[in-house]
Amino acid sequence: MADERVALQLVINGRLVRGDVEPRTLLAYYLRDELGLTGTHVGCDTSQCGACTVLLDGLAVKSCTVLAVQADGCRVTTVEGLASGGHLHPVQRAFQEEHGLQCGFCTPGAMMLAAWLVEQEPHADERAIREALDGLICRCTGYENIVRAIQRAQALSEASEEPGLQRAEGGRGR
Amino acid sequence: MSQAVLGARVQRKEDARLVRGRGRYTDDIRLPGMLYAGVVRSPYAHARIRAIDTRALEKLDGVVRVYTGQDLKGRLGSIPTAWIPPDSDLKTVEHPALAYDKVRYVGDGVALVVATSRGVLEDALEAIRVDYEPLPAVYDQLAAMKQGAPQLHQDAPQNVALHWRAGTDTEDAFRRADVVVRRTFRQQRLIPNPMEPRCAVAQYDEATGELTVWATTQNPHIHRFLMANILGMPEHKLRVVAQDVGGGFGSKIACYPDEVLVGYAARDLRAPVKWTETRSEHFLVTTHGRDHVDEVELAGTKDGRILAVRVRAYANLGAYLSTAGPGVPTILFGLIVNGAYDIEAASSEVYGIFTNTTPVDAYRGAGRPEATYLIERMIDSYAREIGMDPVEVRRRNLVKKDQFPYTNPFGLTYDSGDYHQTLDLALKTLDYDALRQEQAALRQQGKYLGIGFSTYVEMCGLGPSQVAGAVGFQGGLWESALVRVHPTGKVTVFTGASPHGQGEETTFAQIVADRLGVPLDDIEVVHGDTDRISMGWGTYGSRTTAVGGGALALAADRVVAKAKRLAAHMLEVPEAAVEFEQGRFYPEGDRRRGVSLQEVTLQAYLAWNLPSDLEPGLEASAFYDPTNFTYPFGTHVAVVSVDAETGEVRLLRYLAVDDCGPVINPMIVEGQVHGGVVQGIGQALFEGARYDQDGQLLTASFLDYAMPKARSLPRLETLHTVTPSPHNPLGVKGVGETGTIASTPAVVNAVMDALSPLGITDLPMPLSPPVVWEAIQAARQSGGVS
Numbered sequence: 001m002a003d004e005r006v007a008l009q010l011v012i013n014g015r016l017v018r019g020d021v022e023p024r025t026l027l028a029y030y031l032r033d034e035l036g037l038t039g040t041h042v043g044c045d046t047s048q049c050g051a052c053t054v055l056l057d058g059l060a061v062k063s064c065t066v067l068a069v070q071a072d073g074c075r076v077t078t079v080e081g082l083a084s085g086g087h088l089h090p091v092q093r094a095f096q097e098e099h100g101l102q103c104g105f106c107t108p109g110a111m112m113l114a115a116w117l118v119e120q121e122p123h124a125d126e127r128a129i130r131e132a133l134d135g136l137i138c139r140c141t142g143y144e145n146i147v148r149a150i151q152r153a154q155a156l157s158e159a160s161e162e163p164g165l166q167r168a169e170g171g172r173g174r
Numbered sequence: 175m176s177q178a179v180l181g182a183r184v185q186r187k188e189d190a191r192l193v194r195g196r197g198r199y200t201d202d203i204r205l206p207g208m209l210y211a212g213v214v215r216s217p218y219a220h221a222r223i224r225a226i227d228t229r230a231l232e233k234l235d236g237v238v239r240v241y242t243g244q245d246l247k248g249r250l251g252s253i254p255t256a257w258i259p260p261d262s263d264l265k266t267v268e269h270p271a272l273a274y275d276k277v278r279y280v281g282d283g284v285a286l287v288v289a290t291s292r293g294v295l296e297d298a299l300e301a302i303r304v305d306y307e308p309l310p311a312v313y314d315q316l317a318a319m320k321q322g323a324p325q326l327h328q329d330a331p332q333n334v335a336l337h338w339r340a341g342t343d344t345e346d347a348f349r350r351a352d353v354v355v356r357r358t359f360r361q362q363r364l365i366p367n368p369m370e371p372r373c374a375v376a377q378y379d380e381a382t383g384e385l386t387v388w389a390t391t392q393n394p395h396i397h398r399f400l401m402a403n404i405l406g407m408p409e410h411k412l413r414v415v416a417q418d419v420g421g422g423f424g425s426k427i428a429c430y431p432d433e434v435l436v437g438y439a440a441r442d443l444r445a446p447v448k449w450t451e452t453r454s455e456h457f458l459v460t461t462h463g464r465d466h467v468d469e470v471e472l473a474g475t476k477d478g479r480i481l482a483v484r485v486r487a488y489a490n491l492g493a494y495l496s497t498a499g500p501g502v503p504t505i506l507f508g509l510i511v512n513g514a515y516d517i518e519a520a521s522s523e524v525y526g527i528f529t530n531t532t533p534v535d536a537y538r539g540a541g542r543p544e545a546t547y548l549i550e551r552m553i554d555s556y557a558r559e560i561g562m563d564p565v566e567v568r569r570r571n572l573v574k575k576d577q578f579p580y581t582n583p584f585g586l587t588y589d590s591g592d593y594h595q596t597l598d599l600a601l602k603t604l605d606y607d608a609l610r611q612e613q614a615a616l617r618q619q620g621k622y623l624g625i626g627f628s629t630y631v632e633m634c635g636l637g638p639s640q641v642a643g644a645v646g647f648q649g650g651l652w653e654s655a656l657v658r659v660h661p662t663g664k665v666t667v668f669t670g671a672s673p674h675g676q677g678e679e680t681t682f683a684q685i686v687a688d689r690l691g692v693p694l695d696d697i698e699v700v701h702g703d704t705d706r707i708s709m710g711w712g713t714y715g716s717r718t719t720a721v722g723g724g725a726l727a728l729a730a731d732r733v734v735a736k737a738k739r740l741a742a743h744m745l746e747v748p749e750a751a752v753e754f755e756q757g758r759f760y761p762e763g764d765r766r767r768g769v770s771l772q773e774v775t776l777q778a779y780l781a782w783n784l785p786s787d788l789e790p791g792l793e794a795s796a797f798y799d800p801t802n803f804t805y806p807f808g809t810h811v812a813v814v815s816v817d818a819e820t821g822e823v824r825l826l827r828y829l830a831v832d833d834c835g836p837v838i839n840p841m842i843v844e845g846q847v848h849g850g851v852v853q854g855i856g857q858a859l860f861e862g863a864r865y866d867q868d869g870q871l872l873t874a875s876f877l878d879y880a881m882p883k884a885r886s887l888p889r890l891e892t893l894h895t896v897t898p899s900p901h902n903p904l905g906v907k908g909v910g911e912t913g914t915i916a917s918t919p920a921v922v923n924a925v926m927d928a929l930s931p932l933g934i935t936d937l938p939m940p941l942s943p944p945v946v947w948e949a950i951q952a953a954r955q956s957g958g959v960s
Binding site: 022024025029032033036037038039040041042043044045046048049051078079080082083088092095096097099101102103104105106107108111126129130131133134136137138139140141142143144145146147 | 185186188189190192193194195196197199201202204292293367368369370371418419420421423452453454674675676677841842844845848849850851852853875876877881882883884885887889890913
């Protein structure tokens with residue numbers, strides 16, 4: 001079983017990646033162990049905590065719940081691909097400015113979820129933001145400043161000419 | 175500069191890497207040739223190990239080595255506790271890194287497997303067959319103390335690990351009382367769940383004989399201290415490194431079998447080895463918190479004066495004594511059960527009990543939340559008994575401003591405070607009278623609104639080493655700091671504290687920037703590496719800023735003092751005539767001439783022209799041992815509504831008024847309060863570990879253990895008053911645990927206040943909808959007013 005490997009090809013943070021994996025490899029571990037993208041964290045083994053959230057073809061998904069081979073042919077954005085051209089994504093700026101992180105472990109997943117939310121529902125109110133954070137467990141912040149950070153990211157994105165997520169996935173293409 | 179940087183909402187230095195996904199957590203480490211280790215764990219809470227069959231592994235490629243408990247017996251020391259409370263008759267039972275004869279809780283390790291890949295490891299862990307003879311198990315501390323209960327350790331009859339008492343005589347006060355209130359509270363077992371699971375990576379250097387262990391620890395030097403002994407290797411050949419650590423909340427204080435095993439395997443196999451805990455493992459083997467049954471009695475007058483309080487606590491310690499396990503329910507709990515109140519007589523008696531459960535150790539607040547819960551719940555119960563507003567009872571009994579320093583019945587000296595000020599500020603902010611009117615109006619409509627208070631104090635900033643010794647902590651509690659100014663004027667700061675999310679890379683830089691007058695960007699704070707920091711005691715007990723920051727302030731002042739001597743030499747004026755302001759030295763009263771710290775530093779390193787008695791270089795260290803604990807305090811208020819049809823509790827408002835002394839970075843302090851408050855709310859409303867009769871943990875994943883979620887919380891309101899601690903260089907008091915300590919009773923008091931028209935006086939935590947709904951149904955059926 002360990003010998004069997006499957007080829008895959010995907011676009012990660014705008015760069016084409018070709019490789020092969022044991023079929024049982026989860027996307028989260030493929031990113032971390034094979035590609036060294038250790039910004040994506042694994043906080044649980046039952047798909048509750050959301051620390052491993054990445055964007056898969058633009059959708060926020062928990063990468064511990066996707067086999068790497070299922071992502072074959074997809075676009076993946078991880079926290080390492082959120083900033084572009086030396087500029088932080090509005091969500092990254094907002095998390096920093098609003099103290100939306102403490103230990104930083106859930107933060108990559110929280111920010112990927114936030115990036116998706118700000119893109120999808122730029123005017124989500126506080127209640128909607130709190131509902132949308134249901135897929136995230138943070139033990140440090142009490143979510144208070146994560147909520148504030150997302151509200152700030154909404155404002156920053158609106159003020160900015162470029163839509164945040166488009167920029168984050170810049171240079172895409174298979 | 176000084177006013178600009180100290181007390182400013184400076185953005186965190188650590189965020190620059192963390193928001194980019196460039197944090198360096200232990201599990202991020204990948205070393206060439208690294209092997210993966212996993213632990214075979216007992217599925218039984220109590221069983222004898224008959225045999226371990228590893229033959230199936232022979233067919234698996236990539237299994238490097240299996241160690242059983244029998245293999246390691248005698249090769250590794252017992253995992254020790256580091257807290258032996260005096261006069262407690264503590265039974266320091268053996269805790270082998272791998273069980274060799276008997277397992278004592280579900281998750282107890284029986285074998286270590288080392289493999290070449292994560293996948294092979296998982297296959298191997300499943301392929302090992304262990305033959306167990308199950309034994310009767312006991313998970314509840316009261317049941318474990320009974321005659322005929324299953325015995326965990328030969329040396330601990332009736333599973334009593336410790337029996338400890340403190341305080342004054344209370345008999346006289348109880349005789350004089352108009353009112354005696356008695357309650358029994360169960361403070362349920364909690365599972366800390368920092369979001370980063372534990373992890374350890376070890377690498378042995380054959381050339382030097384040095385072993386490096388990267389571990390998720392809150393106190394790398396304590397780990398080195400303990401592990402050197404357990405592994406039987408010289409302390410100076412062992413290096414323990416805590417890189418970025420993803421939260422701890424007390425659960426990463428303990429020295430666990432796992433990091434010891436990884437260290438052993440790496441040395442034995444001459445290869446790097448990594449072990450990463452799964453979340454499921456975390457639930458089973460990382461220390462739990464709380465788990466008390468407390469019998470409390472309060473004696474008072476009918477006009478609201480508390481005369482005495484006494485507590486008998488039964489603390490579940492789990493299957494083995496964890497590193498700080500015995501100290502939490504005794505010293506950190508039993509010495510402060512009078513809370514923030516001036517009570518003349520108080521006593522506590524604590525039994526620590528072994529059970530077939532995960533070991534219990536510090537969890538955010540560690541003992542002080544348990545103590546605060548008792549007194550704050552008792553205040554409300556007493557108030558109801560005598561028909562007085564609980565706010566008024568608090569007002570009459572809180573230690574008054576002019577009583578500080580205040581010595582409590584256990585001999586603790588509360589350093590400073592103005593407790594009434596925080597209460598008044600909270601009442602004003604809430605418009606308390608209007609809120610009570612609203613409550614009365616809603617009750618007319620059959621709606622349940624509740625207001626709950628918690629006027630807490632806690633002891634933290636651990637602590638004077640002399641006291642540590644007196645209370646049986648097997649270590650010091652001072653802290654070290656080294657401030658090194660490099661020839662170009664850039665600064666590296668080394669601290670023996672080991673922050674893991676609290677932001678001290680920033681607040682410590684703020685302290686140094688303030689003292690030295692150098693820009694924040696020119697200061698780097700180094701922590702968490704026993705090779706780079708001579709010694710330190712780590713981060714827990716809200717001690718980092720009070721003690722580590724105190725050490726830092728002293729070290730920085732020593733740097734300035736030395737630089738001043740050289741500056742005087744350079745300016746050709748007497749030292750006494752040199753002034754230092756915003757990073758520049760001036761002759762007294764002359765701002766036209768002056769030299770910067772940077773210029774002085776360069777001269778200190780060039781040493782071409784130094785005063786004859788001055789050594790070259792510019793750095794200073796300090797080992798700061800505080801003379802007392804610090805005592806942050808405040809008033810927390812929860813406002814809740816209870817839906818009588820569903821039993822659901824909704825938090826409408828939560829206000830925290832805290833006093834942690836001068837605030838170095840308000841943004842970070844508020845963040846600490848937010849997180850702490852929500853962990854305490856978690857205990858009140860959501861969280862609780864459950865075991866079944868066989869000692870199986872039923873709440874063993876995030877599916878079954880309810881962590882607080884964003885949607886269940888209101889916007890949190892935070893306010894501060896500032897009363898400096900008189901005895902540390904910065905006057906700071908610590909804020910990491912206040913929220914958790916204060917919030918649980920505030921929320922429960924609010925729910926009980928809401929349900930008071932129904933005659934409901936107490937309910938077991940967590941106050942989940944079924945618990946509340948059933949209580950409401952029962953009250954209505956028994957004729958309570960609806």
